[in-house]
Amino acid sequence: MPTSTSKKPIYSVCTICDIGCQLRAETENGRLKRMIAHDNPALARNVCYKGTAAAHIHNHEDRLTKPLKRVGERGEDKWEEISYEQAMDEIAQRLKKIVDEYGPETLAVSTSGWNTQTTHAMDRRFMNALGTPNYISGVSLCAGNTAAVNKMTYGWFPFADIANSKCIVLFGHNPRKHSWTPIFNMINMARAKGAKVIVLDPRVSEQAEVADMHLRLRSGTDAAMCLGWLNVIINENLYDNKFVEEYTVGFDELCQRVNEYPLARVAEITGVDEQLIAEAARLYAGSESACIPWTPITDMQISSTSAIRLHSILRALTGNIDIPGGEVFSGFDPDYIPESKLGNHEMLSAEQKAKQLGADRHPAYTYRAQEMLSEHTERVFGYGYADIVMGCYMANPSATFRAMATEKPYPVKAFFALGNNALLSYPNQHQILKGLMNQELIVAHEIFMTPTAMLADYVLPGDVFSERNHIADAWNWKLGLSLSQKAVEPPAEASSTYQFWRDLAQRMGFADLFPWENIEQVLDYRLSPSGKTFAKFAEDNYMYIQPPQYRKYRKTGFATPSGKVELKSSVLEKLGFDPLPYYREGPAVSEEYPYHVFTGVREDAFFQTGQRQVKVLRDRSPAPKLFMHPKDAARQSIVDNDWVKLQTKTGEVSAKVLIKETMKEGHIRVPHGWWYPEMRGTSELAGAFISSDAVLCPDDPEFLDYEQGIPHFKGFPGRIVKLEEPPAGISAQVLEG
Amino acid sequence: METLKEWLGDAEQRLMTGLINRTCKKNPKLLDRLAMYLLRKIAGEVPPDPELDHPDSG
Numbered sequence: 001m002p003t004s005t006s007k008k009p010i011y012s013v014c015t016i017c018d019i020g021c022q023l024r025a026e027t028e029n030g031r032l033k034r035m036i037a038h039d040n041p042a043l044a045r046n047v048c049y050k051g052t053a054a055a056h057i058h059n060h061e062d063r064l065t066k067p068l069k070r071v072g073e074r075g076e077d078k079w080e081e082i083s084y085e086q087a088m089d090e091i092a093q094r095l096k097k098i099v100d101e102y103g104p105e106t107l108a109v110s111t112s113g114w115n116t117q118t119t120h121a122m123d124r125r126f127m128n129a130l131g132t133p134n135y136i137s138g139v140s141l142c143a144g145n146t147a148a149v150n151k152m153t154y155g156w157f158p159f160a161d162i163a164n165s166k167c168i169v170l171f172g173h174n175p176r177k178h179s180w181t182p183i184f185n186m187i188n189m190a191r192a193k194g195a196k197v198i199v200l201d202p203r204v205s206e207q208a209e210v211a212d213m214h215l216r217l218r219s220g221t222d223a224a225m226c227l228g229w230l231n232v233i234i235n236e237n238l239y240d241n242k243f244v245e246e247y248t249v250g251f252d253e254l255c256q257r258v259n260e261y262p263l264a265r266v267a268e269i270t271g272v273d274e275q276l277i278a279e280a281a282r283l284y285a286g287s288e289s290a291c292i293p294w295t296p297i298t299d300m301q302i303s304s305t306s307a308i309r310l311h312s313i314l315r316a317l318t319g320n321i322d323i324p325g326g327e328v329f330s331g332f333d334p335d336y337i338p339e340s341k342l343g344n345h346e347m348l349s350a351e352q353k354a355k356q357l358g359a360d361r362h363p364a365y366t367y368r369a370q371e372m373l374s375e376h377t378e379r380v381f382g383y384g385y386a387d388i389v390m391g392c393y394m395a396n397p398s399a400t401f402r403a404m405a406t407e408k409p410y411p412v413k414a415f416f417a418l419g420n421n422a423l424l425s426y427p428n429q430h431q432i433l434k435g436l437m438n439q440e441l442i443v444a445h446e447i448f449m450t451p452t453a454m455l456a457d458y459v460l461p462g463d464v465f466s467e468r469n470h471i472a473d474a475w476n477w478k479l480g481l482s483l484s485q486k487a488v489e490p491p492a493e494a495s496s497t498y499q500f501w502r503d504l505a506q507r508m509g510f511a512d513l514f515p516w517e518n519i520e521q522v523l524d525y526r527l528s529p530s531g532k533t534f535a536k537f538a539e540d541n542y543m544y545i546q547p548p549q550y551r552k553y554r555k556t557g558f559a560t561p562s563g564k565v566e567l568k569s570s571v572l573e574k575l576g577f578d579p580l581p582y583y584r585e586g587p588a589v590s591e592e593y594p595y596h597v598f599t600g601v602r603e604d605a606f607f608q609t610g611q612r613q614v615k616v617l618r619d620r621s622p623a624p625k626l627f628m629h630p631k632d633a634a635r636q637s638i639v640d641n642d643w644v645k646l647q648t649k650t651g652e653v654s655a656k657v658l659i660k661e662t663m664k665e666g667h668i669r670v671p672h673g674w675w676y677p678e679m680r681g682t683s684e685l686a687g688a689f690i691s692s693d694a695v696l697c698p699d700d701p702e703f704l705d706y707e708q709g710i711p712h713f714k715g716f717p718g719r720i721v722k723l724e725e726p727p728a729g730i731s732a733q734v735l736e737g
Numbered sequence: 738m739e740t741l742k743e744w745l746g747d748a749e750q751r752l753m754t755g756l757i758n759r760t761c762k763k764n765p766k767l768l769d770r771l772a773m774y775l776l777r778k779i780a781g782e783v784p785p786d787p788e789l790d791h792p793d794s795g
Contacts (some may be wrong), residue, residue: 548750
């Protein structure tokens with residue numbers, strides 16, 4: 001049989017993780033043969049071994065290819081194959097019945113464009129047409145929440161211009177060769193041009209090893225550290241006086257607050273020497289340009305809102321706003337209709353928006369807080385709803401799962417998870433399970449069977465990035481349109497999330513809101529301001545970046561109620577919160593629970609809860625490993641590869657120990673998202689409760705950030721118990737790995 | 738009021754973006770090829786990386 005291979009380069013945007021590297025696909029006989037690095041030298045280093053494993057993932061024998069309907073008890077993992085049409089008809093019929101009984105807000109959806117890629121905000125469009133505000137997402141813990149909080153201070157979520165920066169500050173963030181690869185490369189580029197790098201991390205991370213300065217702060221104390229830096233910057237007059245005078249409000253009040261945090265106090269809280277704190281602050285403030293790139297670490301702390309705001313305030317006070325090498329405010333791409341618009345947020349009534357779960361206690365990223373910015377966003381950016389990285393109009397996940405479990409404040413009885421293993425992705429996994437078990441309808445849209453999908457009534461097979469066309473725009477975080485071309489056909493009945501929402505909308509009576517028959521038509525529509533079609537864009541380029549414009553605020557002001565950078569937040573004040581940033585101590589360790597535990601940590605081989613069934617990746621990381629300091633391990637007579645239980649008041653996980661000098665004493669690092677696909681059929685939900693870090697972190701009110709309701713993933717108390725035997729049923733690969 | 742230093746810094750970035758855009762064209766003309774030549778000079782060639790290979794990838 002003759003072999004048919006692709007002749008022209010096929011350009012792809014990888015979606016195995018969330019960073020969006022541009023790669024090239026090679027096909028053979030209608031199958032993806034391999035994914036390789038880009039041929040443009042500016043993009044060619046942006047590739048990791050997850051990306052080059054794409055063919056192993058996309059062609060995997062366990063890919064879901066047919067719609068499945070539950071035939072056993074919920075979670076029993078027994079299914080019958082049905083047609084896509086039957087699945088969609090039944091889902092629509094059951095959803096209608098549930099909505100009629102409980103109201104539209106009874107539907108909650110957990111998803112993210114990071115994972116599904118080609119939803120084009122049709123999830124929000126559908127939900128807004130139906131009348132439910134209960135969209136939750138992993139971005140509530142990672143980047144999306146940061147976007148929402150950044151907007152409160154200066155009206156947008158800027159992207160750090162790392163490659164051109166003279167000083168890069170990494171708060172716990174550890175971009176490396178195979179995780180956040182483009183960020184890693186940008187840091188290296190900047191470093192090659194003389195940039196200084198400051199790392200603030202309890203561990204000696206890979207970035208810390210080569211940093212110019214490393215501050216080993218206690219985990220969860222980012223806000224205190226930032227207040228210490230501000231103390232130095234303000235009291236030594238290292239700030240940009242002109243910028244502060246012309247473009248900020250609340251400076252005097254901020255100074256008062258900052259003076260409550262003298263360096264001695266900050267040193268005591270963070271465990272870092274006063275002189276070192278001062279030197280780092282001076283280096284940051286004294287650099288010609290400097291940036292504090294987004295970090296998932298600051299996102300997940302009990303003082304997260306304050307700490308994120310403090311990053312913004314540091315940027316503003318040092319004049320690093322919207323300049324080369326600083327933090328760039330892209331605004332909407334004039335050539336591409338943003339997802340913010342496609343989501344149709346105007347359509348949802350005020351009455352339904354007010355029902356958004358969690359908005360009463362923790363409103364920061366909900367409609368309640370974000371709509372206070374709408375008229376200002378419209379004034380500056382031309383459109384009122386800026387849903388940057390999908391994070392600005394979300395319900396609170398903990399409040400949502402609580403409502404699913406308890407039916408308070410109202411029943412949530414239908415749950416859709418698209419490209420989202422919700423059971424393992426949010427804190428308090430036991431409550432999530434309880435909520436899922438209390439549903440009348442669960443739909444999962446996935447490429448593999450996951451523990452969450454095992455709990456569903458219907459599982460629909462999803463497509464992957466080599467099987468569809470797309471133009472990636474980084475969800476409005478930065479300018480630039482990148483082409484991703486369909487290389488092969490999706491298997492059997494696998495289809496996109498766009499198709500799912502359109503097909504459901506047609507059955508629910510919203511067909512007129514979804515006039516585009518396929519993704520290419522959506523892309524034509526989105527590109528219409530540029531005068532190009534998708535076909536024309538794809539014919540002309542694989543990437544196009546708008547020429548940058550800087551210091552736009554000089555003409556437009558900032559998209560805040562005052563039109564200035566709000567060092568004292570009028571939005572937070574109106575909502576009844578402290579309008580100035582502060583530090584709040586996390587839950588204390590004790591004799592019973594002596595370790596500071598931090599979870600949510602990414603491993604190179606995997607993205608979130610994915611890829612454990614992909615051999616070439618699993619071989620690189622066969623088992624979950626807890627990191628411990630040698631002194632802590634010795635005290636408990638633990639050696640490398642011992643099995644232990646890490647216990648908190650909320651739950652426990654089993655894992656192997658890796659003793660590392662680079663850990664800070666008294667700290668335990670837990671990898672994120674572990675389950676065991678190989679245990680499907682032999683262990684409940686494929687081992688979803690053996691090693692998953694989501695069982696550990698509590699989400700009771702006292703453990704949550706006040707303004708967003710973010711749990712304290714970085715430094716909650718726990719203890720280690722050595723196990724005599726590994727957990728039952730664990731595979732040989734895990735035991736040996 | 739924009740200073741000369743600001744203008745020069747901004748112009749450099751706009752120039753770089755223009756150069757990158759030219760290198761991302763699928764049917765490059767002479768100036769686009771020149772841009773690619775310059776980019777190769779700046780970015781350097783990227784050697785093959787065995788860490789990216791998987792045991793049974795082609």
